Amino acid sequence: xxxxxxxxxxxxxxxxxxxxxxxxxxxxxxxxxxxxxxxxxxxxxxxxxxxxxxxxxxxxxxxxx
Numbered sequence: 549x550x551x552x553x554x555x556x557x558x559x560x561x562x563x564x565x566x567x568x569x570x571x572x573x574x575x576x577x578x579x580x581x582x583x584x585x586x587x588x589x590x591x592x593x594x595x596x597x598x599x600x601x602x603x604x605x606x607x608x609x610x611x612x613x
Contacts, residue, residue, distance in 0.1 A: 551584045552612040554600065556591045585609075 555561035565586070576585045585607070589599035600612075 549582045549610045550608070551579075551582055552603065552607075552609045553584060553586045554589060554596070554612060555586070556589055556596065558588050561586060561588070 553561060553564075576583070578584070587599060587603050589596040604612075
């Protein structure tokens with residue numbers, strides 16, 4: 549399964565990555581059988597929509613969080 553984790557800033561997602569995964573500077577990693585990509589979009593709805601639009605145009609995901 550290909551998973552996309554989305555956050556506005558790296559500070560928002562750093563605790564999750566540090567505690568459960570590899571470290572706070574990780575943008576892509578394997579978790580079991582799953583490929584996990586991290587997308588930092590920037591603050592605001594416009595920035596999030598733009599960044600996610602670009603990412604989803606280039607790559608397909610089974611799950612986005």
